[in-house]
Amino acid sequence: MTPTLRSAGAVTAAAGLLLSLAGCAGMGGSAEAAAPSANADCASVDKVTVVLQWVTQAQFAGYYAAKDKGFYADQCLDVTIQEGGTNVVPQQVLASGNAEFAVSHVIKSMASREQGADVVNISQTFERGAYLQVSWADSGISSLTDLKGTKMGSWGGGNELTLYAALKAEGIDPTTDITVLQQPFDMSMLLNHEADSVQAKTYNEYAQLLETVNPATGKLYQPSDFSVLDFQKLGYGTLEDGVYARGDWLAEGDNADIATRFLAGTNEGWAFCRDDADACVDMVVAQGSALGRTHQAWMMNEINKLMWPSTAGIGALSEEDWKRTVQVGIEGGVLTKDPGTDAYRTDLNAAALKLLEAKGVDVTGADWTPATVTLTEGGK
Template identity: 60%
Template structure:
């Protein structure tokens, strides 16, 4: 999610990602000699491709290296981008790096971002297009103490409600309004840091969280009264997704003018194909994928990243229409939430997303034996550890 972790001292140096926006590279069309890749699930991977040249492309993420972006790191580490004759540079996000702005400025070919934030940038004149919706489901929670009496959104009336802001409040406010709670009148909204400290200190009655990140931070904290970790029953977690307020999060974006060139459309298909294969690897080899994330400089530990990837996989898989396919109903609801919150003035229209590139990538993957839907996917049971170590 956007800015979901505090920037902590990092034990590893990420030698593969760049630390700042790089000067735009000149794209050249790859000439590849492809040999057959028989990997069916994306969990094998060795680069069996011989490329005369590789097309350099840059991907900018929303935040630092963590399992939220595991599929991209896996695609790079396992050689899937190389197999498509791509030379991919992964740039981490940060406090001063906004992916959709980096993309619109021409300093990346692809960006990972939320629909609402990207469409707001598009409405301001940037020709940004969703070409692959990796996360099929939303992950927002509003978490309170179990003894607070807060069991549903209507119970937030009269309470201190934590929110990160930066656009992350949109879904929460829409859900509250739907439950008869006016965020402007019925609650005290407290600016929440990107952690759960305010809730743990009972300085807010409910705090914003993502199921794959901040919620785990609570369960990785020692209860001073028992000396053991807090348990799910110590909290009341309200899922905005379950309340009917899905808002599409991490998707892949490119510039419309860049995609107008046929050579670049081919590059985009190759990028999507390799990326989806990376997410397939993370689906099928949880531990192996977490190791890749850790090796790319994650600031948090193995326990936390394992929980995160397990929960993120639930957002990606299953993908009934094929991995990366935009669900029209979920898109429409996301846009409606943004318009109701006055973040968007109007529906961005049909050109805001396109399915054809993902459809082609999925068709090629399916022909190679890759499972593009993950219909049989089953999450693992992850035991959290103190501090997420």
């Protein structure tokens, strides 16, 4: 990694960075072809990689916007965005040294940390959770305890951790009290009545249900056709997408400065997607996502709900929410202990927010309100 000559130690010398960044103009271009990697004010450019926890979709639009609109370039960064997938565990890619940053959930990452991975949360992008367990409206499932004795779809791969923790906290052992079925990453298992309930996220799989034609009516399914257990509303919401780096890497040279600038660029990307959601939908569609445009528009709107309005600025970690998330993991037997305060840092994102405020970026979105998105068959 080449240290920048333009600035060093953003955490301890934020004032100097504010002056240099205030004059940096944003640059346009295509994320897939001509995204800028630097600007004229950069004495040098730091190359870094961020690994996502799934394939390209609006869930990660802020990263693509930061690259496409030149926000990373404004921070003297050349960022490679690496897609995730079924065989990609972001925090493990990070721990192995194959990326400088990773997008992951707190419980997943802290489980990896217990196993020896030196992963540290440096920005909590999503302030709110999106996990759902969905069943048919006539299933009789209206609470977590109603899942006992049922056939339950679950993705596995770490995505079951919040679900299992909540069940165990309710006195239900998912390994003996429930028949757990391996759920594909779609809603076919519920639609085909192969399972009584399935996992979903507000921004993706739930929309897949509402994009499906009800054969009894010839029209799309409606929310009233389903019973939804929202873990956030049930008190088992856990912190989901956040940015992670390695603790030992952050301690080396100017890497804390690089991390601060990466967070500034990323957070500005998310602010852009808040203010111009349609443009961000276009970006992820242009990246070749297999999901249709109306599905992506739904996802972008729901993702924005997880961030905006932001209580203390995009990416700011609530220690109360952190403790609740860790406690859910412990009570559910996913974590054996509190990982301690070394498992997260709030100073880097705080410095990043100061950089953005100096550029006039709205980091809280206090006036943001969600849009109304009309889904179409198949999300096209």
